[in-house]
Amino acid sequence: MANPFRQKKPSAPAIVAKGRFYLADETGRRISSYGQYLLLTSTYLWIDDTLSIPLESITELTTTKRGGRVQFWDAIAAVDMEFHFTLPGFFRPRMGVVSDFLREIAQQRERQSGPLAPNRHTSAASPLSQIDSCEECGSNGTDAYTFSTFRFIGIAPVAYSYQLTPQRFVLCREHARGRAYRVNVRNALFGYLGFPGFLAAPWYIVRNLRELRRHNLLTVDLILKSVLLTVILPLGCVAFLLFLFARWVA
Numbered sequence: 264m265a266n267p268f269r270q271k272k273p274s275a276p277a278i279v280a281k282g283r284f285y286l287a288d289e290t291g292r293r294i295s296s297y298g299q300y301l302l303l304t305s306t307y308l309w310i311d312d313t314l315s316i317p318l319e320s321i322t323e324l325t326t327t328k329r330g331g332r333v334q335f336w337d338a339i340a341a342v343d344m345e346f347h348f349t350l351p352g353f354f355r356p357r358m359g360v361v362s363d364f365l366r367e368i369a370q371q372r373e374r375q376s377g378p379l380a381p382n383r384h385t386s387a388a389s390p391l392s393q394i395d396s397c398e399e400c401g402s403n404g405t406d407a408y409t410f411s412t413f414r415f416i417g418i419a420p421v422a423y424s425y426q427l428t429p430q431r432f433v434l435c436r437e438h439a440r441g442r443a444y445r446v447n448v449r450n451a452l453f454g455y456l457g458f459p460g461f462l463a464a465p466w467y468i469v470r471n472l473r474e475l476r477r478h479n480l481l482t483v484d485l486i487l488k489s490v491l492l493t494v495i496l497p498l499g500c501v502a503f504l505l506f507l508f509a510r511w512v513a
């Protein structure tokens with residue numbers, strides 16, 4: 264079965280409710296400068312192409328200081344997960360928008376698989392627990408991984424835009440390595456284009472490598488390739504730009 268935590272963007276007739284929010288970390292701080300629509304259908308909450316939360320896996324919905332929190336049970340990895348979102352700026356009076364949206368989710372959840380209950384995890388018999396094939400090749404012997412893509416462009420706090428997206432994958436060992444590498448190449452291409460992005464990008468690259476290490480998949484050649492990507496490639500680009508600039512001035 265396909266990864267239920269990654270669904271296609273629902274089309275208009277399937278959408279029950281939607282709300283425009285910013286993705287946030289556990290402290291409620293925005294992790295993206297793009298506001299985006301969260302789309303609710305009768306079976307899942309669609310965040311973006313990389314994450315959908317099946318309603319039956321949701322265990323708790325709460326409002327936070329500036330937004331909302333969706334707790335859910337990731338049956339693939341057997342861990343509790345949290346998803347946070349927040350309102351743009353300081354629009355506290357609009358907190359009603361958050362509670363309305365959370366109430367919609369709770370209603371759909373109840374209609375589909377009963378009321379919310381903290382710590383009531385999806386049973387092992389649920390289809391959500393039975394994903395055992397790699398998303399890319401369909402082979403068995405898989406594991407769940409979180410890799411983060413990071414984009415940054417501009418100079419903070421003047422003009423900048425950024426996006427951090429933690430993605431959940433169900434992959435075999437070989438494809439986990441390949442995916443981590445591709446995510447890191449993207450981070451190296453799009454993460455360094457400004458300040459403080461170029462300070463943060465290496466951290467996300469390292470974090471993806473640590474995710475591989477957690478699964479005993481980190482190899483020497485991956486480390487070497489990553490050093491090449493994170494240190495030598497950006498420095499090379501800077502040196503090349505300086506060289507062009509020097510020629511232009513001279």
Ligand SMILES: [Zn+2]
Binds near residue numbers: 397398436438
């Ligand atoms: Zn595979």
